[in-house]
Amino acid sequence: MLKPKVCSVHSIRSRGNALRYSASPRLCVKNIARSVRSCGLILLFSAAIVAQVPSPKSVLGFQPTDDKTIADWSQIIDYFGRLDKASNKVLVQELGKSTLGKPMIVAYISSASNIKNLEKLRRISQKLADPRTVADASELEGLIREGRTIVSISCSIHSTEIVASQMSMNLAYELATAGDDETKEILENTVLMLIPSSNPDGIQIVADWYRKTLGTKSEGTSPPELYHHYAGHDNNRDWFMLNLAETQAITKLYWQEWFPQFVYDVHQMGQTGARFVIPPFFDPPNPRISPSILREVGLVGYKMAADLQAKGISGVATNTTFDTWWHGGFRSAPYFHNSIGILSEAASADLMSPAVITKDQLQRSRPARGLASPLATDTAHPDAWEGGTWRPADINQIEMTASRALLSLAAKYRARYLRNFYEIGKSNIARDDSVPQAFVIMAGQPYAETVARFVEILRWQGIEVYQMTHELWVKHSKTEEPHEIPLNSFLVFTDQPQKNNILSLFEKQVYPNRVNANGQPDPPYDVAGWTLPLQMGVETYEVWDIRDLERNRGTLKKVENIDQVRAVVNLGPSGVAFGKFANPLRTQPRIGLYKGHGSSMDEGWTRFVFDTYQIPYKPVTDTQVKSGDLPYDVIILPADSENFIVRGLNVDRYPAEISGGIGDAGVRNLKKYVENGGRLVCFDDSCEVVIKNFGLSVKNVLAGVDRKDFYNPGSIVKLEVDTRNPLARGISEEAAAYFTNSSAFDVGQDANVRIVARYAAKDALMSGWMLGEKRINGKAALIETDLGKGKVIMFAFRPQHRGQTFGTFPLVFDALEK
Ligand SMILES: [Zn+2]
Numbered sequence: 087m088l089k090p091k092v093c094s095v096h097s098i099r100s101r102g103n104a105l106r107y108s109a110s111p112r113l114c115v116k117n118i119a120r121s122v123r124s125c126g127l128i129l130l131f132s133a134a135i136v137a138q139v140p141s142p143k144s145v146l147g148f149q150p151t152d153d154k155t156i157a158d159w160s161q162i163i164d165y166f167g168r169l170d171k172a173s174n175k176v177l178v179q180e181l182g183k184s185t186l187g188k189p190m191i192v193a194y195i196s197s198a199s200n201i202k203n204l205e206k207l208r209r210i211s212q213k214l215a216d217p218r219t220v221a222d223a224s225e226l227e228g229l230i231r232e233g234r235t236i237v238s239i240s241c242s243i244h245s246t247e248i249v250a251s252q253m254s255m256n257l258a259y260e261l262a263t264a265g266d267d268e269t270k271e272i273l274e275n276t277v278l279m280l281i282p283s284s285n286p287d288g289i290q291i292v293a294d295w296y297r298k299t300l301g302t303k304s305e306g307t308s309p310p311e312l313y314h315h316y317a318g319h320d321n322n323r324d325w326f327m328l329n330l331a332e333t334q335a336i337t338k339l340y341w342q343e344w345f346p347q348f349v350y351d352v353h354q355m356g357q358t359g360a361r362f363v364i365p366p367f368f369d370p371p372n373p374r375i376s377p378s379i380l381r382e383v384g385l386v387g388y389k390m391a392a393d394l395q396a397k398g399i400s401g402v403a404t405n406t407t408f409d410t411w412w413h414g415g416f417r418s419a420p421y422f423h424n425s426i427g428i429l430s431e432a433a434s435a436d437l438m439s440p441a442v443i444t445k446d447q448l449q450r451s452r453p454a455r456g457l458a459s460p461l462a463t464d465t466a467h468p469d470a471w472e473g474g475t476w477r478p479a480d481i482n483q484i485e486m487t488a489s490r491a492l493l494s495l496a497a498k499y500r501a502r503y504l505r506n507f508y509e510i511g512k513s514n515i516a517r518d519d520s521v522p523q524a525f526v527i528m529a530g531q532p533y534a535e536t537v538a539r540f541v542e543i544l545r546w547q548g549i550e551v552y553q554m555t556h557e558l559w560v561k562h563s564k565t566e567e568p569h570e571i572p573l574n575s576f577l578v579f580t581d582q583p584q585k586n587n588i589l590s591l592f593e594k595q596v597y598p599n600r601v602n603a604n605g606q607p608d609p610p611y612d613v614a615g616w617t618l619p620l621q622m623g624v625e626t627y628e629v630w631d632i633r634d635l636e637r638n639r640g641t642l643k644k645v646e647n648i649d650q651v652r653a654v655v656n657l658g659p660s661g662v663a664f665g666k667f668a669n670p671l672r673t674q675p676r677i678g679l680y681k682g683h684g685s686s687m688d689e690g691w692t693r694f695v696f697d698t699y700q701i702p703y704k705p706v707t708d709t710q711v712k713s714g715d716l717p718y719d720v721i722i723l724p725a726d727s728e729n730f731i732v733r734g735l736n737v738d739r740y741p742a743e744i745s746g747g748i749g750d751a752g753v754r755n756l757k758k759y760v761e762n763g764g765r766l767v768c769f770d771d772s773c774e775v776v777i778k779n780f781g782l783s784v785k786n787v788l789a790g791v792d793r794k795d796f797y798n799p800g801s802i803v804k805l806e807v808d809t810r811n812p813l814a815r816g817i818s819e820e821a822a823a824y825f826t827n828s829s830a831f832d833v834g835q836d837a838n839v840r841i842v843a844r845y846a847a848k849d850a851l852m853s854g855w856m857l858g859e860k861r862i863n864g865k866a867a868l869i870e871t872d873l874g875k876g877k878v879i880m881f882a883f884r885p886q887h888r889g890q891t892f893g894t895f896p897l898v899f900d901a902l903e904k
Contacts, residue, residue, distance in 0.1 A: 153478065194279055247434065257489055261278065400470060435481065540622050558570070765876055795857075804849065
């Protein structure tokens with residue numbers, strides 16, 4: 087069943103009496119409030135309540151975002167619990183648990199009467215999201231009249247971008263207590279779903295580190311660990327994949343329950359660029375985003391920019407750096423659900439300590455896409471900031487102003503936004519002969535767990551999937567003859583409200599060839615290609631015409647839950663949604679996973695894959711590698727640079743005991759470990775450690791190559807696999823691999839080296855963008871080499887990239903075993 091262990095929005099009850107704190111075990115809405123509540127009955131006298139709404143300062147003992155203050159996650163949820171208790175305009179709900187078990191919360195903020203009617207307002211938004219559920223024009227007019235604009239603001243998904251999490255308390259308090267006309271209009275016409283942080287674990291990690299290092303040389307540095315247990319910064323790369331507990335919980339809130347018209351994700355960036363970057367975004371736009379959404383995104387940005395300028399705030403830039411190409415971010419996934427996704431990026435302080443930024447530093451800062459210099463004056467950046475002290479409170483003021491700008495637009499044009507939201511969904515369900523009618527997920531594929539997971543991911547995002555209980559004849563292209571597809575295949579029709587989401591996940595991406603006059607590529611903000619079936623190794627086809635569809639419709643069975651899918655692909659019930667998979671290993675090798683003191687996202691994702699597949703492993707520390715005590719059958723080096731692994735954290739900013747990496751002694755010990763019979767598995771960048779230091783004949787042909795001659799910022803490429811090699815047991819002769827500024831090997835004439843997979847000799851690009859493909863055509867992509875009594879296995883690409891590349895996980899599993 088698609089049933090997570092989180093509170094359902096259905097458990098929101100009418101407020102206005104003591105029932106709102108009902109102790110019913112199914113009503114977990116109030117868990118947090120209950121924990122800070124001292125008495126059982128709440129009396130609601132609105133005048134008295136306003137007087138009693140506690141300010142953040144009165145609770146925390148400091149004003150959030152003042153220099154060198156920080157509220158940790160327990161303080162933040164405590165504050166929101168008190169706000170919930172004291173104000174009839176605030177209702178706090180637990181969304182579920184974070185990866186490390188912390189409560190995730192959302193605060194609904196609106197007028198007292200809207201808060202009483204939340205369930206009704208939610209149902210209106212849900213209906214507008216799916217025009218097929220609206221009977222006629224008069225029902226539509228009623229929904230628009232009664233509905234409210236649903237706006238979600240989410241803070242500090244990237245935990246070192248800490249200020250917004252602190253700002254969230256100031257924003258909530260101001261909205262709950264201010265009596266000005268604009269606030270009244272906002273509360274009356276919108277429902278704000280404020281998420282103080284979509285990564286509670288990271289807020290705690292950063293707060294603990296900041297407090298511990300205050301007044302030391304490390305003050306204001308990033309903590310020396312991932313601020314999301316598995317993903318670190320990549321927690322904002324998971325919004326179509328849904329590997330993480332946090333993405334699952336918020337995706338459910340947004341795309342199964344509330345269908346917000348606006349999603350605003352509040353970030354920070356580096357220190358020496360513009361002060362604040364907002365939409366409109368830079369090119370290229372994703373062609374699957376509705377043009378009207380791109381225009382609405384721009385409108386919000388300009389409203390924010392105008393309001394900031396009116397307050398005399400300089401350094402605000404639009405049309406720079408960030409684009410709308412890629413699908414997987416917090417604010418980009420909403421575009422594919424017909425919602426207006428907004429990103430803002432404020433210049434950072436040193437966590438919660440002020441930073442002094444000189445004009446000279448600004449002058450020397452690297453040009454950003456669309457903004458040559460933070461000191462430049464142009465249309466998209468008319469009022470440059472010229473340097474000075476940059477405080478968390480400056481960021482607070484900017485983010486508060488931007489949040490209000492968005493809320494006031496959403497309030498003022500409430501009816502327009504609701505109607506547009508409905509209309510985009512409606513245009514998506516209209517017949518469109520320019521796109522496939524459906525995609526078919528073929529029955530009988532070898533990796534049944536992966537197929538089930540793929541369907542589950544689609545379902546979780548609210549995409550409808552049908553099971554075929556009957557063979558159908560379909561055309562895979564407009565011109566070809568119909569083929570029979572077997573029963574128990576799955577069909578995903580494109581005429582759904584989120585048609586663009588379906589297309590963007592199933593289609594191959596063709597990134598526009600963007601190079602400047604010197605032939606240098608203009609890098610996309612994130613990756614260029616992500617086609618999900620390719621990454622997951624799931625066989626799907628376009629369907630352009632289904633023979634006798636109308637007659638056959640009755641034989642299609644809508645997928646209602648994941649156990650239905652599992653039964654179809656001959657798996658037992660999973661027991662838990664997004665559950666674990668069976669350990670694929672046949673032996674029990676002693677596995678060591680290198681984990682340096684710096685934070686490595688690739689190490690985190692490797693851990694994620696091992697934990698998901700219940701593969702036991704141990705972390706291998708710098709100290710261990712330096713000592714040479716390495717009692718493992720296999721050691722994995724995640725994709726990090728040689729410098730990161732060998733030199734580690736900089737001792738000028740971090741304590742000596744965690745600085746310095748494995749050092750030269752560690753490199754010698756790794757080589758000795760292999761010579762004595764160990765197996766070393768390197769992913770992508772970390773192969774450099776071996777290439778530079780182990781004296782093999784292997785070379786990375788892309789090392790030092792100029793971007794104008796070869797460039798691939800994140801695409802799916804074709805492999806030709808030697809399936810006779812035991813390392814390729816679990817994979818077919820042609821496979822899709824993830825390449826992101828990765829490597830390609832020339833192995834020389836060494837008889838000890840066996841090539842397990844090569845990049846395809848031609849047409850290697852399957853989805854995304856690649857310049858100078860010839861450089862990698864036919865080059866080795868996965869090799870195994872003997873060294874002494876042991877072996878080194880080198881992946882030139884990313885076999886477990888972001889936990890998404892299920893198609894190449896089997897290569898990793900095979901590499902773990904003899
Ligand atoms: Zn960020």
